Amino acid sequence: MAKNLTFKLKSGDLMPLVGFGTYQIHGEELIRDVLDKALGAGYRLIDTAKVYHNENEIGKALKELLPKYNLTRKDIFITSKLSPQDQGDKAYEALQHSVHNLDCEYLDLFLIHWPGAFGTNSASNNNSKLRDRSWELLVQGVKDGLTKNIGVSNYNVKHMRAILQKNHGIIPAVNQVEWHPHYHQADLKKLVDKEGILLQAYSSLGGTNNPDLLTDKTVVEISKQLGKTSAQVLLRWSLQQNIAVIPKASSQKRIEENIKLDFVIPEEDMQKLSSIQFQNKYAWDPDTIA
Template identity: 60%
Template sequence: MFSLNFSLNFVLMSSLFLIKVSHQETVLAKYVKVELNSGDLMPLIGLGTSRLNEQELVRNSLDFALASGYRLIDSAAVYRNEELIGKALKELLPKYNLTRKDVFITTKLAPYDQGETAYMALERSLKNLNTDYVDLYLIHSPRVVGVNLSDSQISQRRDQSWQQLVRAKKNGLTKNIGVSNYDIEHLSELLKNDHAVKPAVNQVKWNPHYHQDDLLRFCQKEGILLQAYSSLGGTGDKDLLNDEEIKKIASKLGKSPAQVLLRWAFQENIAVIPKARSKEHLEQNIDLNFIIPEADMKILNSINRIPLP
C-alpha cells in the first residue's frame, strides 16, 4: 500500500515541478497536485471526457468521478460535450458539497478556430460550460483545419491564437494556458515569441508503447508540464492492456494493467486523464496507491514502439 506522510509544501517527487501535499496526514495519490509554472496547483490525475457526448452518460460519469475523488475534468470544443458537462456540474457539485473552485476544468481551442477568433471561441466554451473561467485552456493542435494555408500562414495562425490566449489569461477567462500535440519544433517556435507567457502544459499521447523522451526532456527543461492522453492505448486499442510484460507486472503487484499504466506515468511526474464510463473503472483508475519497483519501471520504459532516430 502506498501512502505519504509529509509536512506542508514538502516536495513529493524530484522534478522541476513541485508536487505538494497538505498537512501532516496520509495523502492518497488521487489528492496529489502539481505546481504549474504559473504557481497554480493542478491535480496530477483527472478525468478525460473524449467520446462522452450524451447527457445521461456525461452525468453518470461525472457523478461516479466526483464520488471517487476526481477533481480535474478535461474537455474540448471538438468533443461537443462542454454544455453537457456544464449542466452536470451545476447539479453535481452541490451534491458533494463542492463549489466551482474545488474542481479544475480544462478545455481546448478547436483547430478550426485557430487565429484571431480564439478569444471568442473561449468565450463560447465558457458559456457552454456555465462558468466564468476555466483553469486551463489549451490549443488543441498545431494544425489549422478548414482552410488551405501555407506553412508560414499556419505558423502565423498559431501565433495569433497564442496572443488571444495570453489576452484571455490577462482578462481572467482562464487561469492557465497551454498547448496539445505540440512537438519540439512547435514548442520552440512558440517559446521564441510567447508574448511573455510560457505554456503551462503540453498535452500529448503518452504511454509505454508511445513516448517521445526527447520531448519530455525539452518540456522539463522549459518548465512545461507534460500531460498524457491515451495512457491506456486509446479508444479501441487493446494492445497496451494485453501486453504480456504489462500483464506480468500487474499480476505481480496485484493490480490491473490499467492501474500499472497510469502509475507508470504518475511515477514519471506525468499528469494523466484516463477515460472511463463505469463506476468500477473510474474507481480503479484513480486508485494508484502503490509503487512500481525500479526494475519494472525499466521494463515499462523499454517497450516503446517509436523507432529511435
C-alpha cells in the same frame, strides 16, 4: 491516494495530476452519470474540448453535482481546448464560448488542441502564423480573467521551441500529448522539464477500441506481480515520471480503479515498461504540421 497528487503550475495554481477525460462521452444523462461517479471517486480535474461536443452537458452536470459533494467552483479544475477550426483570429471568441458553454465563470486551463489549422495545408507556414496569433489572443484571455492558465496539446519539440521563443509574455503551462509505453518522446520530456512545463498524457491506455497496450506481455506481467490492473500500471508509469493522466471510463469499477494509484512500480519494472520494443502511435501525428 493519487487523487491528492498535484503539480504547481507557473501561475501558482495547483493542478491535479489525475483527471477525468471525457472524449467520446456524450448525452446529458451519460455525462451526468459518469461525472457523478468521478466526483464521488475523488476526481477534481475534468478535461473536455470544443470538438468533444459535450461542454454544455458537462457545465449543466457540474452545476447540479457540485453541491451534492459539498464542492464549489474553486474546488475543481476545468480544462477545455481550442478547436483547429478556431485557430487564429477566432481564438479569443472561442475561449469565451467555452466558458459560456461550461457555465463555469472561468477556465482553469485552455489548450490549443492541435498545432495545425482547419483548412490549412499541413505543410504550410500559415500554420505557425495562425497558432502564434491564437497564443497572442489566449494570453489576452488570461489577462482578462477568462482562463487562469493556457497551454498546448500535440505540440512536438519543434512546435514547443517556437512558442517558447515567441510566447507573448506567457509560456505554456501544460503540453497534453499522447504518452504511453508504446509511444513516448524523451526529447520532448527533457525540453518541457527544463522549462517547468507539465506534460499531460492522453491515450495512456492505448487507442480507442485497441487492446494492444492493455494486453502487452510486459504490462500484464508487471500488473500481475503488483496485484494491479494493466490500466493502473500504465497510469502509474506516467505518474512516476511526473506526467499527468486523464483516463476515461464509464463504469463505477473502472472509474474508481483508475484513481487508485497510490502504489509504486519498482525502478526495474519502470525500465522494462520504458524499454518495450514494440512502438505504435495510436492517435493523430503532429509531426506532419509545419
